[in-house]
Amino acid sequence: MKIVSACLAGINCAWDGKNRTSKKVTKMVEKGEAIPVCPEQLGGLSTPRIPAEIQKNKVIDQKGNDVTENFRKGALEALHLAKMVNCQQAILKKHSPSCGKSVIYDGTFNNVKIKGNGVFAEMLLKHGIDVITEEEI
Numbered sequence: 001m002k003i004v005s006a007c008l009a010g011i012n013c014a015w016d017g018k019n020r021t022s023k024k025v026t027k028m029v030e031k032g033e034a035i036p037v038c039p040e041q042l043g044g045l046s047t048p049r050i051p052a053e054i055q056k057n058k059v060i061d062q063k064g065n066d067v068t069e070n071f072r073k074g075a076l077e078a079l080h081l082a083k084m085v086n087c088q089q090a091i092l093k094k095h096s097p098s099c100g101k102s103v104i105y106d107g108t109f110n111n112v113k114i115k116g117n118g119v120f121a122e123m124l125l126k127h128g129i130d131v132i133t134e135e136e137i
C-alpha cells in the first residue's frame with residue numbers, strides 16, 4: 001500500500017484551500033492502491049492556513065508564528081497511519097515543508113529553493129519508507 005499527499009489526490013487541503021491534483025495519484029487512490037493523507041491537517045492546522053516554511057530546525061508561518069509542533073504532531077499521526085497499512089512507499093508533494101523531498105523552500109518566502117526534506121518526508125525516510133515526489137512516478 002502507498003501513502004500519498006492528499007492534495008495530490010484532489011483533496012482541497014493545501015494552505016490556500018485548493019488542491020494540487022495529479023491524475024496519476026488520483027487514479028491510484030481510486031483503484032485502492034494508495035491512501036491520501038495531509039499531515040498539516042492532522043497536526044491541527046486549519047484550511048486555508050497561513051503558508052509556512054522550514055527555518056533551520058523550526059517551521060515558521062508567514063506571520064512569524066512557530067508551527068513546528070503542529071507539523072511534528074501531524075507527521076507522527078501520518079506515520080502511524082503509514083505503519084498501520086504497511087506502507088512501503090509514499091508519493092508526496094514536491095517542495096512542501098511537510099511533504100517535500102530533497103528540495104524545499106528556504107524559509108524566506110521568496111520562492112527560493114534549497115536542499116532538504118519536509119518534516120513528514122524526513123520522518124518517513126527515517127523509518128525506512130521510500131519517498132518519491134509526484135514528478136518521479
Ligand code: SF4
Pocket residue numbers: 004005006007008013014015037038039040041093096098099
Ligand atoms: S501537508 Fe502535504 S498533503 Fe497537506 S497540503 Fe501540504 S503538501 Fe499537501
